[in-house]
Amino acid sequence: MTKVKKPAIRVRLAPSPTGLFHVGTAQSGVYNWLFAKHHNGQFILRIEDTDKERSQPQFEKDICAGLEWLGLKWDEFHRSSERQGRYRKHLEKLLADGKAFWCYHSKEELAAESAEQMTKKEAPKHVCSHKFEIRSTKSETQHAIIRLNTEKVTDQDISWDDMVRGEIKFGLNTLGDISLAKNLDEALYNFAVVVDDWEMQISHVIRGEDHISNTPKQILIYLALGAVPPRFAHLPLLLGSDRSKLSKRHGSVAFSQYIESGYTPEGMFNFLAMLGWSTPGGEEVFSKNQAIEWFAMASIHKSGAIFNPEKLNWINAHYIKQLNDELLTDAVLPFVEKHFPAYAKALADRSEGRGRLREVVLKMAPLLRERLTYFDQVKEFSYFFVMPEYETSLLIWKKGDSKKALLALEAVEKIIEERAKEKELKPTLDELAEEQFAGDRGMVYWPLRVALSGEKFSADPLEIINILGGAEALKRIAYAINKLRLQP
Ligand SMILES: [Zn+2]
Structure with a gap:
């Protein structure tokens, strides 16, 4: 029997399935995988389940799912318990x-x-x-x-x-x-x-x-x-912000948490690779292929790297900005369905279903691309999916009063009814502020923003109208007008 000659470089990740896939293990996986790919070698996954009492199949599943999500494909799979x-x-x-x-x-x-x-x-x-x-x-x-x-x-x-x-x-x-x-x-x-x-x-x-x-x-x-x-x-181990070994008290160490929060696989890979390793030109943002080309064990740091969530958010936001409208929509859609099930169900009940929901999110894509650092943050844009509820007093601009807020919204309502297109709206609303409120745009845009979003800080009111559509915007303005009229 002749022995088949195996490639010279063979590395392995050998996690014990005694807990959830840990971000530190994910980082070891990244470096093993990069070393193998750089040398045209093989990356082997071996589940080290010799501890019968503590090993659990659900943890093995979690490890495999995390590696697959990161795109670290293994060439061989083994289980110690079978050996x-x-x-x-x-x-x-x-x-x-x-x-x-x-x-x-x-x-x-x-x-x-x-x-x-x-x-x-x-x-x-x-x-x-x-x-x-x-x-x-x-x-x-x-x-x-x-x-x-x-x-x-x-x-x-x-x-x-x-x-x-x-x-x-x-x-x-x-x-x-x-x-x-x-x-x-x-x-x-x-x-x-x-x-x-x-x-x-x-x-x-x-x-x-x-x-x-x-x-x-x-x-x-x-x-x-x-x-x-x-x-x-x-x-070197990953460290928390106080330079002690990264643990639960520093935040989540379970890799699945980052998948559930809606980080991108590209962002997570980039973040784990750059923490603890220096690229030749000091680049912090790089593709998988660049990392494979550049990777050298000699450039691994000797001291531990601090797991900095703000850095992760910065890198991830970069990858979100690379997504086109279609890809961004597909990525965000499951998070919208998770946080606004009633809205998704209402569309489904009206036989509009996911296609209609996708249309709404697709309209939001340019706004989300600028504002999201991870997809789960879409929950902060609830006013696109739920009729907002708020105190009537919030409708009043700091320099205004309820009468002026009412006046402004009634005028806006009329303008929208007459001119449905957004591009005509802005100059008309600016004109309204000029003529009726001595050029104080807050008098117009503030009550409008609150009527549409129920919030002090929201997306631009005109952008909201564009996404919600004229009919929904008018419904919300009418609701706000009614609230003001009922004021004692
Ligand atoms: Zn002895």
Whole structure:
């Protein structure tokens, strides 16, 4: 049987499905994917579900959905839980070679040992005192786990040339006889990861720096297996605004939250890539193809990057501005349906359906393009979809009174009834302000704005009329007039 030669560069993302897809994991995914694409290599997704109790299918789904949304297509997919037979094979070999052994120390004994080491300010480790004793009674073997017989593997300290951080070294005496598996059928994390990376011919392990303490243990396992370790690159972690590790208290760390808020995949990719990596010309906004072309591990920062939501909004707004009316409408439509279900339903009940809703949103596209930083913000434009409700006093301009507001709206009503087209409206309304209110446009536009939107700050009233249409605008003006007339 001839072996098929695999591409030289093979990287992997190996998340544990024990929680929602984390933005930090997404960033590791981005860098792995960019490294693979830059070198024409392969990007492998491996779900590291060795922890049976904490792993859940819904989290695996969340991880896959997030990666797909970002456009990080994987070339291979694996699940550790389906590979227990592979781990068993290697465990049996290590046990037979004397490179692994059964440790019978109880949890209590190990905890006491590590507590003592802590008080002596030593790194907690276990060097087993009874390697290769044969014990067989149930009470003796109930705590047994499989450990690496480290002294049989090497007498050298463990070091590697990290692609981000340079040489990293761990004294062998800090490691001890590391644990490999609970039993022949339950490999522990470090052992499973090494067997998987080795058998999948992973050339570069690119992951967060929180894995640095795992790396010397994994190198020991490679040595025990007689395998060559891959190159390692430990990425700086994402930080919160206070420079501590990014966590829930800094805002959302669940990637799905950004999908639900209506960020663009292009904006999110760009943001994650630029946080922690410098482009050759210092560009902050770049396409996927540019990132692939420019990507170099040497330009990954050594210190952590602050996850700044304002920067994300700025980048995302840039991508929203690139969308044409049609694409923007398609992207916003689901958010309109989510926030204004009654409006969507009313159109559907009148057999106008989604086509009519799309027409309304399409008219709004130029306004939304200028104002949205993410699509969910469309909820702030409720007055396009819901008849506004407001205090009557809001209709009154700061220099006016209710009589003048009424006068203005009655005049506007008449003007709109006579001239339906927006382009004729502005000069006519300006003229009204000139003639009736000594040139104070607020006297006309303020009550009109409130009548249309119910808000102090809204889109331009003429733009609102254009989008709502003359009939709806007149209905709202008539409602405002009625409110003013009912004023005591
Ligand atoms: Zn022991």
